[in-house]
Structures are given as C-alpha cells and as structure tokens.
Amino acid sequence: MISLPVPNEYLGFAAAAGVASWLYLNRRTVRGDYAFLFYSAAYLALYAILRAFPLASATPSIEAASIALTYFTTLASVTVGYRLSPWHPLASYPGPVLWRISSVYLTYISFMGRRHLILDKLHAKYGPFLRIGPNTLSLNTPAATSVYLTMEKGEAYRFPAHDDVMGIFFKPKSKEVHRERKKLWGGMFTPNGLVQLTPALEKRTWELLRCIERRQKANGGYVNLPEAFSHWAHDFMELMKNGDAEELIYTGKLGTAMLDSLGQSPWVLDILWQIPTTKDMHQLVRLASQMTRTRVQAKELPAFRDLISYLMEGGVSLPEMERDAVIGIVGGFDNPSIAMALCCYFLVSEPHHYVKLRAELDAAFPEPLGHLAYNTLATLPLLNSTIHEVFRLGSPFFLPRVAGPGGAKIDGRYIPEGTIVALAAYSQQISPDNFYPEPMNFRPERWQPQGLGPDTKTNKAVLASFSFGPHSCPGKALAWQKLRYCLSRVVLAFDMEFQPGFDVQAFRDGILNVRTTLLEKDMFMKVSRRAGVDLDKAFATLESEI
Numbered sequence: 001m002i003s004l005p006v007p008n009e010y011l012g013f014a015a016a017a018g019v020a021s022w023l024y025l026n027r028r029t030v031r032g033d034y035a036f037l038f039y040s041a042a043y044l045a046l047y048a049i050l051r052a053f054p055l056a057s058a059t060p061s062i063e064a065a066s067i068a069l070t071y072f073t074t075l076a077s078v079t080v081g082y083r084l085s086p087w088h089p090l091a092s093y094p095g096p097v098l099w100r101i102s103s104v105y106l107t108y109i110s111f112m113g114r115r116h117l118i119l120d121k122l123h124a125k126y127g128p129f130l131r132i133g134p135n136t137l138s139l140n141t142p143a144a145t146s147v148y149l150t151m152e153k154g155e156a157y158r159f160p161a162h163d164d165v166m167g168i169f170f171k172p173k174s175k176e177v178h179r180e181r182k183k184l185w186g187g188m189f190t191p192n193g194l195v196q197l198t199p200a201l202e203k204r205t206w207e208l209l210r211c212i213e214r215r216q217k218a219n220g221g222y223v224n225l226p227e228a229f230s231h232w233a234h235d236f237m238e239l240m241k242n243g244d245a246e247e248l249i250y251t252g253k254l255g256t257a258m259l260d261s262l263g264q265s266p267w268v269l270d271i272l273w274q275i276p277t278t279k280d281m282h283q284l285v286r287l288a289s290q291m292t293r294t295r296v297q298a299k300e301l302p303a304f305r306d307l308i309s310y311l312m313e314g315g316v317s318l319p320e321m322e323r324d325a326v327i328g329i330v331g332g333f334d335n336p337s338i339a340m341a342l343c344c345y346f347l348v349s350e351p352h353h354y355v356k357l358r359a360e361l362d363a364a365f366p367e368p369l370g371h372l373a374y375n376t377l378a379t380l381p382l383l384n385s386t387i388h389e390v391f392r393l394g395s396p397f398f399l400p401r402v403a404g405p406g407g408a409k410i411d412g413r414y415i416p417e418g419t420i421v422a423l424a425a426y427s428q429q430i431s432p433d434n435f436y437p438e439p440m441n442f443r444p445e446r447w448q449p450q451g452l453g454p455d456t457k458t459n460k461a462v463l464a465s466f467s468f469g470p471h472s473c474p475g476k477a478l479a480w481q482k483l484r485y486c487l488s489r490v491v492l493a494f495d496m497e498f499q500p501g502f503d504v505q506a507f508r509d510g511i512l513n514v515r516t517t518l519l520e521k522d523m524f525m526k527v528s529r530r531a532g533v534d535l536d537k538a539f540a541t542l543e544s545e546i
C-alpha cells in the first residue's frame, strides 16, 4: 500500500477546494498576475502553518507540496473535463481536441505567425464554425463580418499595465469613452486634416527614392526594398538617413506580436508583463512616451497639425496621449510600409502588371516626375485595384471580439454570451466563394467592373484589412493616400527586378502575421532609373525647397 505524506482528509479538503475554485473561476476573468500572487501567498501561508503545526508524517515542504499538487490537479482536471464535456456551451462546435483544453495552444500558434494558414486548414476540415480555444470560435462565413458591428473588444485587448489610462485600440472603459477619443483621431483624417499631411508625405517619398538608390549603390547593386519602405514610413525617426541601429522597428513589431499572441491568453500576458520577457513591449511603450513628451514640450510646433495637436486640443491627458502614440507608431507606420513592400513584390513577380500600371500612370501624368494630384490618383482603376488586391492577399488579420449579453446569432447558429469570436479573415479573402477565379493569385483586374470574365466573383464586403464597425481603422483614408502616392512615384521613376536567385514562392510563404506583418525573407531588388527620367533634377529641386 502506498503511504501518503498527508492524511487523506487533508487531501480531500484540497481536492474540494480545487472544485470550489473552479466553480468560482469558471466564466470569471481573473488577472494572471493577481492569481499568481494569491497562489504564491497561499502556498507560503500553508507552509508556515504546517511548520507550526506539523502533521508529523513528512517534512512541512513535502506536506505543503502534496496539498498544493492535489488542489491544482483537481482544479486542472475539472477545468479540462468541463471544457471537453457535452455541458460546455461550445460543446457542439467542432475543432481539434487540444485547442479546446487551453488557450495556450492558440497563443503558441499565433506567435509563430502562420495562424491564418493553420486556421484555414482547420476550417477546411471542420467547417465554417470552428472551436479554437476553450471559449473561442473562428468563423469562416461572410456573415461573421457582423461581429465587428455589434460586439466589443475583450480581454485580448486589455493593456496589461496596472493603470486606468485609456488608449485607443485597447479595451475601452466604455463605448462612450472610446467614441470620444476616436472623434479626436478622426480630425486628422478629414479631407482638411489629410491635406495638412501631404507636404511631409511628398517630401519623404522623394527622399525614399534617393534612399533606395543610395542603399543600392552601397550594397553592391541591390536594395532590400521592405527595409527601405519601413524606414520611409517611420521616418519621423530619421531612419532613412541614419538607419535603425537601435532596432526600433523590430522592437515595435515584436511588441505588437506579443500583444497579439499573448492576448489570446491574457492571464499569461499579465504575468509576463511583470518580468523581463516582455521588455520589447515595454521598450515600445517607453519610445512612444518619450516621443510624445518631446513633441508636447517642443517650443517649435510642427508645420502641420499632427496627432498630438488633435489630442491636446481635445484635452487628452499626457499619459493617455502616450498610450495613443503606441498605436500611432505601430498602426500608422508599420502597415503602410508592409503594404508598399507587398505591392512591389506582387507587381514584379508578374511584371506585366508593373508595365500595365505604369501605362495607366503615364496616361494620367504625362510628366513622370511632375505633380501627382490626389484626386486623380483616387480614380485610377489599376492603381486602386492593385492596392485592393495586395490588401486581400496580404492582410490576414485575426481580430477577436466578445459576444455581448444575450449572445448572438450568425448564419442561424447561436453564439453564447461571453464567447470570443473572430472572423477567419484570410480564409474569407482567399475563398473561391468570394473571389473567383484564381483566388490565390494576384489579379488586380478582379476589382474592376469587367472583372476577370463573366464568372468573376469579387465579394468586397469580406475584405477585412481595415476591419469594420466602431473599432475599424480610422487611418484608412491616410493609408490609401500614402500608398497611392508612394506606389505611383516609385513605378513612375524606377524599373525593378528581383536579385537573381530570389525565390518568389519562398518569399510569399514567409509572410507571417501577428497583427503586424513579418517578412521571414529579405526582398533584394535591382532598381534602375527609367529611361528619360531625370531624378537628379528632381532631387536638386527638393534640396532647394528644404
């Protein structure tokens, strides 16, 4: 017979406490760091009691460990049992067994960057309603876009710090507070606000052309375009001139990736936030704070109204501006630079698209280095279809929301209150039901009225690149403006080809998404001035205007 280090009745009590804890914790949200502290303190208290009043059968540390083990084993068993049981509210939704047990699996898959591909395969196997966590569903149906109109952000968007600072994008205190803040941001994206931003965009884009040539020369005739675009987009940090020795962009991306993946298991993020593992996230937050303070204290104001101008006018406090700046940096600059890189990738992968786009631009702007009118850019069919198609293939976002009181119905299926749901955006954006023919291929013409022939399907309503509803991207108009302008400038000025040996498919396979897009492979290109284009003259004019 095995002799237990602790009498049966104590272990029975520990097991009962495990069941009671499950009853309390089930469907309640508890911060991971608080839970960690609570359990650590409880364990120490138990140990102290056992030292003071020994049970006499083993050492106090073994006795305490046995009681704690019994407690946690019971809690874990009941939790897992319930999650796998037919009584769980999501029991009728299919999905892989491991994923039902713990959200840690989804966290891991998210962090690896191929979540969208894995979910697509799982949807093909299990159908459009897929259980991917104890309490999470992925929905692969056009009707799921409605989730973003009616449901709110949940714990995945909670900022892990212990403060009451409201920041746009993060889980808001209330819908009203979020609406107010979004109104302030909106000022920057009105037609008048956008006009103010154009001189900086144009100047920076000319500098980009120069930067591409300079780097190409310094690098043996090839330039890593995604990096140049990234420095262009973030150039308020002077990266085109000085490079990014401090790896600010990497830090921003890693911070975003951590928020995205750990956000699927917020209790883990709560704990990791307190230890150095998340130093990249902290660094991003520090950088945003530093930049905001410098801007707020600056004696010389910028020549145009920037985000901080609108927030200050709206009476937003300094800590809240600092938090908004995190999103301004990551959302505002990271996404457009990736979109630019992907535009060039797809256009050069099948160069006839590049030729056709240039022909369209030439017809609209006979002087290739002359002024590019934004109104005209907005009407060019191929330019706009190219960007749409890049968004379709290059923005596989996973944006969770939480079903509110009373739950929701999607395609006739009931989603219980409190369930976390997300549209399977990538699957929808490559589904032949929505985009046909050749859903996996870059075919900009599908966005035009004649499409790709009589059988064309282009379901614009499922393109989720900027999301939908109250939390959709407020910067959409600015993003489009940047992309139209920069892409046109680049195509009008340069011929491009990949470095020999560039593996087109491997590059595409290495497009990862963790809310931010990461490129596993570099994309070195040879960029040459187009015949007859006098860039030196344009650069000289630029110098004289500075």
Ligand code: HEM
Pocket: 168, 169, 170, 182, 185, 327, 328, 331, 332, 333, 335, 336, 339, 395, 397, 399, 464, 465, 466, 467, 470, 471, 472, 473, 474, 475, 476, 478, 479
């Ligand atoms: C290609 C460019 C861009 C893409 C694809 C993009 C995409 C998105 C998406 C999908 C969301 C929703 C995120 C979620 O629900 O988790 C979002 C939110 C947001 N974006 Fe963008 N974005 C772009 C550019 C910009 C720009 C230029 C700005 C501003 C300078 C910006 C600012 C924001 C903000 C503040 C939010 C949070 C909105 C809220 O919480 O209500 N984005 N963006």
